[in-house]
Amino acid sequence: MRIDPANRTAQLQYRAAGNPPSSQPDSAISNCFPGLEFDFRNIWRRMFEGIEMHEADNYVLKGEGEYKRLEKHRLLLVADTPTVVEVNGPQTPGGPPIPLTSQGNPDGVWTMEWSNSMAAVLHTNAGKTVTGHFTKHPSPKPAGIPMDPSDPTKPDYSKLEAVELKVLPLFGASAETGEPLAVIDEGRVQPGELTQSLCSPWQNDYRECACYYWAASRPDYVNVEVAENGSSVGNSWLAKRREPKQYVLDDRKDTRLVSYEDLFREWQGELRFIVGGDDHD
Amino acid sequence: MTIRELRILPPLAVGRLGAAPTPMDNYDVEVDPSRPLGNRRLVPASTFEVDPGSGEIARAFVPDELRFSQDGKARPVAPFLEVWALTEEGQLEPLTTELLSRCGASPADVHWRVHLANHKLYRRTGANGDKIEARLDLVDHARHAVQATSEHFWPQKRLPLGHVQYIKPTAEFPGIRLRYTPAGGYVYGSSKEPPDPGGPEDPNIVEVLYDASKGRWLGYFDPPEGAPELTNPAQIYAGKQVGPNWVSKGYLDDECDGLVYVTLTVAGRTLSAYARIGAGAPAYAPDGFPVRTVADELEQAIEGCEVDPEHVTAQEIAAVEEIVRRAFESVRLMNTAVMNGNTVDGQVNVASTMVRQDTGDTGRYFEPIMARSIVDTVALENLHQNLLVALRSGTAPWFADVLRDHDEIGDLSAKGRRKMPAMMRGADGRYLTLTRRQVSIIRAVARRAVSPSGEISGPSEVSGSGEVSGSGEILGSGEVSEKSEAGER
Numbered sequence: 001m002r003i004d005p006a007n008r009t010a011q012l013q014y015r016a017a018g019n020p021p022s023s024q025p026d027s028a029i030s031n032c033f034p035g036l037e038f039d040f041r042n043i044w045r046r047m048f049e050g051i052e053m054h055e056a057d058n059y060v061l062k063g064e065g066e067y068k069r070l071e072k073h074r075l076l077l078v079a080d081t082p083t084v085v086e087v088n089g090p091q092t093p094g095g096p097p098i099p100l101t102s103q104g105n106p107d108g109v110w111t112m113e114w115s116n117s118m119a120a121v122l123h124t125n126a127g128k129t130v131t132g133h134f135t136k137h138p139s140p141k142p143a144g145i146p147m148d149p150s151d152p153t154k155p156d157y158s159k160l161e162a163v164e165l166k167v168l169p170l171f172g173a174s175a176e177t178g179e180p181l182a183v184i185d186e187g188r189v190q191p192g193e194l195t196q197s198l199c200s201p202w203q204n205d206y207r208e209c210a211c212y213y214w215a216a217s218r219p220d221y222v223n224v225e226v227a228e229n230g231s232s233v234g235n236s237w238l239a240k241r242r243e244p245k246q247y248v249l250d251d252r253k254d255t256r257l258v259s260y261e262d263l264f265r266e267w268q269g270e271l272r273f274i275v276g277g278d279d280h281d
Numbered sequence: 282m283t284i285r286e287l288r289i290l291p292p293l294a295v296g297r298l299g300a301a302p303t304p305m306d307n308y309d310v311e312v313d314p315s316r317p318l319g320n321r322r323l324v325p326a327s328t329f330e331v332d333p334g335s336g337e338i339a340r341a342f343v344p345d346e347l348r349f350s351q352d353g354k355a356r357p358v359a360p361f362l363e364v365w366a367l368t369e370e371g372q373l374e375p376l377t378t379e380l381l382s383r384c385g386a387s388p389a390d391v392h393w394r395v396h397l398a399n400h401k402l403y404r405r406t407g408a409n410g411d412k413i414e415a416r417l418d419l420v421d422h423a424r425h426a427v428q429a430t431s432e433h434f435w436p437q438k439r440l441p442l443g444h445v446q447y448i449k450p451t452a453e454f455p456g457i458r459l460r461y462t463p464a465g466g467y468v469y470g471s472s473k474e475p476p477d478p479g480g481p482e483d484p485n486i487v488e489v490l491y492d493a494s495k496g497r498w499l500g501y502f503d504p505p506e507g508a509p510e511l512t513n514p515a516q517i518y519a520g521k522q523v524g525p526n527w528v529s530k531g532y533l534d535d536e537c538d539g540l541v542y543v544t545l546t547v548a549g550r551t552l553s554a555y556a557r558i559g560a561g562a563p564a565y566a567p568d569g570f571p572v573r574t575v576a577d578e579l580e581q582a583i584e585g586c587e588v589d590p591e592h593v594t595a596q597e598i599a600a601v602e603e604i605v606r607r608a609f610e611s612v613r614l615m616n617t618a619v620m621n622g623n624t625v626d627g628q629v630n631v632a633s634t635m636v637r638q639d640t641g642d643t644g645r646y647f648e649p650i651m652a653r654s655i656v657d658t659v660a661l662e663n664l665h666q667n668l669l670v671a672l673r674s675g676t677a678p679w680f681a682d683v684l685r686d687h688d689e690i691g692d693l694s695a696k697g698r699r700k701m702p703a704m705m706r707g708a709d710g711r712y713l714t715l716t717r718r719q720v721s722i723i724r725a726v727a728r729r730a731v732s733p734s735g736e737i738s739g740p741s742e743v744s745g746s747g748e749v750s751g752s753g754e755i756l757g758s759g760e761v762s763e764k765s766e767a768g769e770r
């Protein structure tokens with residue numbers, strides 16, 4: 001078997017002999033908040049040379065050298081691509097969407113995930129320099145992009161600090177050819193950083209969160225059948241007993257569900273693998 | 282023969298924790314062509330049995346049945362990492378004893394280095410002494426325990442992060458590979474007093490490792506008023522409420538991630554490569570896959586976030602089918618009535634849902650996302666089935682319009698919240714969007730030009746290698762029929 005060294009996707013997807021599918025990257029969730037196998041948001045922390053961003057926010061955690069002054073500032077634009085969006089929605093029944101501001105979020109904005117918001121910028125500018133626009137001052141609270149009063153469609157650059165940023169490649173490079181590899185660069189993410197913002201211990205998250213956004217890996221509704229009325233009936237995955245077949249809503253205190261202590265002590269005996277939607281050993 | 286460079290494949294391997302003595306067997310996951318949204322079939326596949334003493338692969342076998350646990354313990358997923366060589370022919374090929382021999386080298390010229398770490402405590406406290414690290418060099422074929430330490434551990438205490446073994450190549454299995462077996466998935470603790478040699482009092486932990494007189498993990502709390510440098514979400518550690526603070530119980534686990542390096546000294550040159558591994562929780566529904574995965578993130582980073590809509594091939598159509606299938610594999614295992622924010626058993630706003638989060642984060646009015654009648658799991662299966670049929674027949678341009686774009690996460694209007702993927706949370710804590718590349722692929726497929734007879738028109742290419750046929754007919758397996766004669770439609 002041979003693989004074209006330039007075909008990085010093929011290398012990424014390559015399944016080594018003997019490896020089950022659950023060892024592959026396509027078995028690991030990436031809607032990380034914070035994540036299961038990894039908090040993959042951490043691959044973006046060092047997307048710019050000399051700056052370490054928060055994995056889930058446009059907040060500068062660390063700056064080296066001349067970038068030290070940017071610590072605690074917020075990065076609002078990269079090559080004129082916004083890092084934040086405004087949040088709008090109704091506050092009354094049937095009401096119109098309005099800006100959802102609050103004391104903690106006075107501008108009513110939200111930082112988009114790096115993977116998507118910066119996808120085009122980083123893909124086309126790896127190794128190059130782009131202009132980043134930061135808040136002029138430390139900004140512990142989320143900050144919106146100030147718009148030009150004379151042209152509200154454009155940012156008011158006078159209220160922002162422009163900084164030239166070198167985009168670091170996400171992937172390592174071939175020592176032979178300089179071409180990018182399929183492996184995330186060793187300096188970009190240090191050992192321990194892909195899992196550092198997951199729950200400690202991870203077992204805690206299985207009860208703490210009471211959320212089911214990773215159902216294909218951490219199921220919620222199992223042994224499901226069609227009831228007589230045409231709707232579904234099944235068990236909560238975390239239910240200690242499967243009879244009667246009913247869904248126990250996780251209100252964080254129902255003793256019919258596996259407890260924190262159960263998970264810490266005996267998660268391997270308490271949690272069931274699910275195949276075909278049903279319990280499986 | 283000259284080896285120009287090395288690679289380790291896969292470049293990112295996912296290990297999964299478990300205390301069972303035997304790692305999980307290999308298997309394939311297959312789609313039933315006649316039931317494209319049915320549960321995938323798990324089919325036992327060729328599995329390596331490694332002799333832990335010699336380090337050799339004792340045999341390759343296909344198990345009679347698949348068992349994910351053994352004696353009440355989860356079977357760890359223990360991936361192999363293979364070394365590949367970039368040869369003078371410009372292709373990557375597996376590094377074997379034969380290839381080494383042709384280069385005047387042997388397996389003894391291959392060295393491995395492993396660096397794994399758990400930085401969960403450090404991420405919270407910011408104290409360098411809370412970094413838990415393990416470094417290991419391998420020059421033999423023994424099975425080595427990965428024992429991590431920290432400045433803030435009690436003397437002689439180590440956090441076991443699993444095992445690594447340089448597999449000894451044989452005539453039958455000549456490849457150069459390493460196996461990583463993750464740890465057992467145990468919970469460890471902290472104390473201010475030296476650990477009791479008789480074992481910990483706390484039944485939740487297996488051992489006390491962390492010296493709370495050196496570090497502050499035991500008793501640590503994220504500021505309750507929040508701070509921008511905290512993890513997002515914050516306060517995600519085992520703790521207890523003390524006044525306004527969520528105070529850490531000092532627990533730590535044996536999850537980790539890190540780097541595996543290989544070096545080969547041949548003809549006076551030292552070649553090297555590295556790959557990444559991690560150890561996380563088991564995949565508890567192994568016959569399904571998440572709708573958005575780390576593979577999607579990396580593929581977008583490699584290939585870009587846009588595809589050419591003028592060149593829709595079978596590859597893109599199969600990719601869209603796979604996205605729909607994966608979406609349904611999540612839906613099938615979710616109680617969608619709960620996730621929709623409906624009242625369940627008289628309980629209102631109890632579970633962690635996007636509906637609840639909308640109100641908690643932004644003050645949006647609390648209301649379910651959709652009508653209850655359309656979010657039951659059975660109804661949603663029918664919806665996804667219809668979607669798949671529409672995509673296959675080229676009559677689903679509307680689907681492209683209901684996808685949520687990455688910059689629409691702030692739209693919490695009734696219409697905005699109903700976009701797809703629905704009811705799920707993304708990495709930014711707002712409604713999930715697919716990767717931009719996934720969205721681009723779906724739009725390209727959904728909007729491809731289709732004649733009233735279902736025929737793809739325009740520039741779609743025809744080939745025998747799996748690209749879209751003139752008829753656009755897709756087989757259940759994701760393959761594309763090469764039938765193009767009108768009479769066969």
